[in-house]
Amino acid sequence: MIRAALIALSIALLPALAPAPAEAQQKANRLFGSHPEGSRQRPESIGFYSKGCAAGLVELPETGPTWQAMRLSRNRNWGHPDTIEFIQRLSSGVRKFGWPGLYIGDISQPRGGPMVSGHASHQVGLDIDIWMDKPRSLRLTRNQRENLSATSVRASSQKTVNGNWTPAHAAVLELAARDPAVDRIFVTPPVKIYLCERAKRRDKKWLQKIRPLYGHHYHFHVRLKCPKGSRECVTQQPTVNELSNGGDGCDETLQWWVTDYLNPPKVKAAPKKAPAPKKRHPRDFTMADLPRSCVGVLNSD
Structure with a gap:
């Protein structure tokens, strides 16, 4: 009878011992x-x-000789040491174009990972948002950094850059793209079109790193390659379109943005299909969705 009672008790406890469903687990x-x-x-x-995290991230100093970190209340000025070195390198290099330095937006949280608001990426300490503004001052107060607005370089037609755009912007982006640590740079499509129309024919390889993406007219988004020693870092693979036409992507940009995106061609209505499952946003991730090593990062001192 005792054995039967123990078996019955074990069966009763099984639901309590089972893992909680994903929606009931705490969000990553x-x-x-x-x-x-x-x-x-x-x-x-x-x-x-x-979809990741980062160990041993370094905080970008709030103010440096050629940069200022913006929106300090977010505490997203943390990056891999290679990322911090890149920011220092690029912000120093832009001085030859008449800019005193750079305003740096979000990089990553102190341990990377999904964010409560905003970005889907910026999780592994290798993404950097850089404002399109030529800095007015590198001595902004904390309050000024919270309230100063970035400037758009996209015209209202969304087909061209506007009057805020200057040749110096193009020079800054080219300098960033030519850095060997950079994998790609996301910009508003009119910027890519501008660069394609004015690039030297014999030297356009750097344009392969400039990728058009809706939004990104107040800032450009630099994504660095996986650093040496990061064995679990997942490299982003190029698409077929990114490799075509010599790899500069200029023809595809003109076709996609000006024709297909802003003025989509009329096509016959296709038969209605069952709606595709909604893709989960990183804000919905639990720890089970991330690499196992992220648990160690989260729990480390």
């Missing part, structure tokens, strides 16, 4: 967003840019 963005500092681990980017 809440866990990562709660850490004010990086982990005391060897620097490593783990996983993919929109």
